[in-house]
Amino acid sequence: MQTALFIIFGIAAIAGALNLLFQHHPINSALSLVVVMMSLAVLYWSLGAEFLAAAQVIVYAGAVMVLFVFVVMLLNAGVEEHTSGSKIAYIAGIPGAAAVFALLAFVFLKNKAALGTTQLGGDLNNVVSNLTEISHTLFTSLLLPFEATSILILVAILGAVVLARKEL
């Protein structure tokens, strides 16, 4: 069950990410990023993070991507044109990213036995449920950072309004 979920949604995530890379129109890239985020939500669920799976769908695939699509529509963004700078990026970027991937994959696969395997669903140490434990931690020991993020969101709202005003 978990192997099937991992293979199907892992391939969907990689296909979406590659589609983001190869599409020339921003709206196609945005929609393929939605595919990646929905697949990641399923993977989170299979790792026992039910709350994060729901938050991923609502916050990322919902709110953030709607904002992206809205801005693409608002600015009437067309197909991107290629300049001389992109050729240098092709020559340096693809091998660099491949090298980073090769290093990371080598380290992870070398330590495959030490990292262990997963089982479907959560298995946290002595807790009732995933959501109970997250909310308990968030509202007791991490209350101050949680309140700080609410101030951060408030500042971000004000900053967005000020930046997007007509007379900057």
Place this chain on the structure above:
Amino acid sequence: MVPIAYYLVLAAILFCIGIAAFLIKRNVITIFMSIELMLNAVNLTFVAFAHMWHQVSGQIFVFFVMVVAAAEAAVGLAIIIALFRTRQTLNVDSVNLMKN
């Protein structure tokens, strides 16, 4: 029974595609999307390690990353709108006021 290492390799693949898209793409909105892709890939490693240690702290980390990414998306898109108002372009190669 999928090894944790496979989840980490999947996250590495997504992260490296994000790096490549960040370097290759010329549209500022698409570059911003590839940053979101990289953040998502790192979130997957956090969740995988949280599963591995049977602890909830990795998931709390992902929660905070999501909050900050949402704030960052709002401010970043406002900057893109302001940029488009002044320069009438979304191509990063034509935004070179501070170059030279």
